[in-house]
Amino acid sequence: xxxxxxxxSSASFRVxxxxxxKGLEYEYLPVHLxxxxxxxxxxxxxxxxxxxxxxxxxxxxxxxxxxxxxEYIDETHPQPPLLPGEAVERAHVRALAQLIAxxxxxxxxxxxxxxxxxxxxxxxEAKNTWYRHWVREGLEAFERELARLPASKFSFGDAxxxxxCCLVPQIFNGQRFDVNFDGLPRTMAAFDACMALPxxxxxxxxxxxxxxx
Amino acid sequence: xxxxxxxxSSASFRVxxxxxxKGLEYEYLPVHLxxxxxxxxxxxxxxxxxxxxxxxxxxxxxxxxxxxxxEYIDETHPQPPLLPGEAVERAHVRALAQLIAxxxxxxxxxxxxxxxxxxxxxxxEAKNTWYRHWVREGLEAFERELARLPASKFSFGDAxxxxxCCLVPQIFNGQRFDVNFDGLPRTMAAFDACMALPxxxxxxxxxxxxxxx
Numbered sequence: 362x363x364x365x366x367x368x369x370s371s372a373s374f375r376v377x378x379x380x381x382x383k384g385l386e387y388e389y390l391p392v393h394l395x396x397x398x399x400x401x402x403x404x405x406x407x408x409x410x411x412x413x414x415x416x417x418x419x420x421x422x423x424x425x426x427x428x429x430x431x432e433y434i435d436e437t438h439p440q441p442p443l444l445p446g447e448a449v450e451r452a453h454v455r456a457l458a459q460l461i462a463x464x465x466x467x468x469x470x471x472x473x474x475x476x477x478x479x480x481x482x483x484x485x486e487a488k489n490t491w492y493r494h495w496v497r498e499g500l501e502a503f504e505r506e507l508a509r510l511p512a513s514k515f516s517f518g519d520a521x522x523x524x525x526c527c528l529v530p531q532i533f534n535g536q537r538f539d540v541n542f543d544g545l546p547r548t549m550a551a552f553d554a555c556m557a558l559p560x561x562x563x564x565x566x567x568x569x570x571x572x573x574x
Numbered sequence: 575x576x577x578x579x580x581x582x583s584s585a586s587f588r589v590x591x592x593x594x595x596k597g598l599e600y601e602y603l604p605v606h607l608x609x610x611x612x613x614x615x616x617x618x619x620x621x622x623x624x625x626x627x628x629x630x631x632x633x634x635x636x637x638x639x640x641x642x643x644x645e646y647i648d649e650t651h652p653q654p655p656l657l658p659g660e661a662v663e664r665a666h667v668r669a670l671a672q673l674i675a676x677x678x679x680x681x682x683x684x685x686x687x688x689x690x691x692x693x694x695x696x697x698x699e700a701k702n703t704w705y706r707h708w709v710r711e712g713l714e715a716f717e718r719e720l721a722r723l724p725a726s727k728f729s730f731g732d733a734x735x736x737x738x739c740c741l742v743p744q745i746f747n748g749q750r751f752d753v754n755f756d757g758l759p760r761t762m763a764a765f766d767a768c769m770a771l772p773x774x775x776x777x778x779x780x781x782x783x784x785x786x787x
Binding site: 405409410411412418420422424425426428429430432433436437448449451452453455456458459460462463464466467468473476477480481483487490491494502503505506508509 | 618622623624625631633635637638639641642643645646649650661662664665666668669671672673675676677679680681686689690693694696700703704707715716718719721722
């Protein structure tokens with residue numbers, strides 16, 4: 362397998378975690394988002410929507426969208442599972458993942474921040490306030506959702522799931538923008554439990570071949 | 575089953591489509607987003623993250639996030655399937671759905687538009703330009719993704735899938751803001767194929783008990 366990705370992309374990071382949790386090897390193909398390599402003509406063959414990550418299967422299929430890729434990895438390499446066995450539990454895990462992937466992260470994408478600055482003439486401080494607002498508001502919602510679920514070591518249950526694949530990159534992302542993580546005990550305990558595992562260490566941005574400090 | 579939802583909410587509309595395609599009956603519980611009913615204390619029990627839709631199962635489980643709910647419905651009521659049988663095909667359908675649910679719709683949520691106006695002091699015209707920008711850009715990406723897939727009546731294949739559950743509400747949403755849909759032949763053909771089906775007609779905003787013109 363090949364993974365087109367960028368060390369700092371949260372969505373790429375999600376897939377790297379899933380691959381590491383499954384113990385799968387892959388070829389790392391960097392796409393430099395800040396340099397705009399995802400918009401180059403050469404990349405349109407890989408991703409018509411000009412996004413990373415893209416997983417290229419051994420059969421040559423090109424699969425986009427991080428959560429779709431992770432579900433594919435989980436279906437084709439079931440052990441260890443990234444979703445629980447019961448339909449209701451699976452729904453809870455997917456909802457936690459989507460709370461991050463659909464409610465927080467899309468607002469803080471590079472292209473959105475660029476639009477704020479370039480088109481709406483938002484200054485640096487207001488841009489950072491926007492960023493922190495959506496991360497903080499979203500993580501507070503995540504914490505409240507966790508509080509309703511049974512006590513657990515990770516976001517859901519005692520092993521990492523799709524929800525943790527989304528949570529950890531979001532926390533890394535928030536750390537870069539000095540988001541306040543106070544008052545999020547279950548969320549941050551799940552993050553810490555993840556980061557104690559070699560798979561999450563191996564997948565983190567600073568472990569990537571294209572990492573830049 | 576009970577569905578907490580709002581006639582104009584795109585995410586609610588996605589779930590209504592899935593329920594209608596499965597032929598499932600449910601109790602419709604309106605939550606008026608514009609009046610802020612989702613933020614009321616009484617609703618916190620239903621949705622700690624203060625979002626619609628929420629599906630309450632017959633067992634009393636409260637499930638949030640539209641795509642997680644649809645996967646739950648598909649797992650517990652498999653016919654007709656909303657995802658294809660092969661893992662690669664499932665990945666394509668989920669990616670199309672997520673291209674809308676993670677790349678387009680989050681930027682045009684009510685709370686985001688409110689932030690633009692209230693906090694960033696964006697005027698009406700710039701707000702509408704923002705809205706149309708993300709819908710148009712996202713649907714162009716959707717069209718390019720479709721162009722790479724085999725010819726099909728719906729977004730993927732010859733029956734509606736999770737991708738169509740996301741596409742149709744996004745088009746309705748864009749119509750309200752006068753988005754230009756020119757040059758999106760496969761996308762709009764899939765939309766038209768969906769709207770020719772009774773399930774999509776039944777699920778649309780104007781068919782909802784809480785509809786307001």
